[in-house]
Amino acid sequence: MKKVLQCYICDDEFKIGIIEKHINECTYDWNIEEVDKPEEERIPVPLEPAEFTETLQRYKLGLKKQKHEESTNPSEKEFYPVPSD
Numbered sequence: 868m869k870k871v872l873q874c875y876i877c878d879d880e881f882k883i884g885i886i887e888k889h890i891n892e893c894t895y896d897w898n899i900e901e902v903d904k905p906e907e908e909r910i911p912v913p914l915e916p917a918e919f920t921e922t923l924q925r926y927k928l929g930l931k932k933q934k935h936e937e938s939t940n941p942s943e944k945e946f947y948p949v950p951s952d
């Protein structure tokens with residue numbers, strides 16, 4: 868599984884766990900630069916490539932699965948049945 872993803876805005880590579888935060892910052896920086904240009908010269912933020920989205924989703928699913936496996940581990944799970952009468 869891929870551990871790093873390339874930012875589709877600045878082309879730098881980042882760990883998958885922090886890439887979303889980076890994309891937010893990168894988008895913000897992009898817009899700050901563009902806003903100084905005349906309107907007809909501004910370039911919109913590049914669209915998120917499908918491959919990028921897929922890799923990120925696969926990574927998140929992997930995390931969820933890991934968490935699920937941890938929480939269903941019987942040695943860590945304590946269960947108190949509520950008596951009913």
Ligand SMILES: [Zn+2]
Binds near residue numbers: 874876879889
């Ligand atoms: Zn970037």
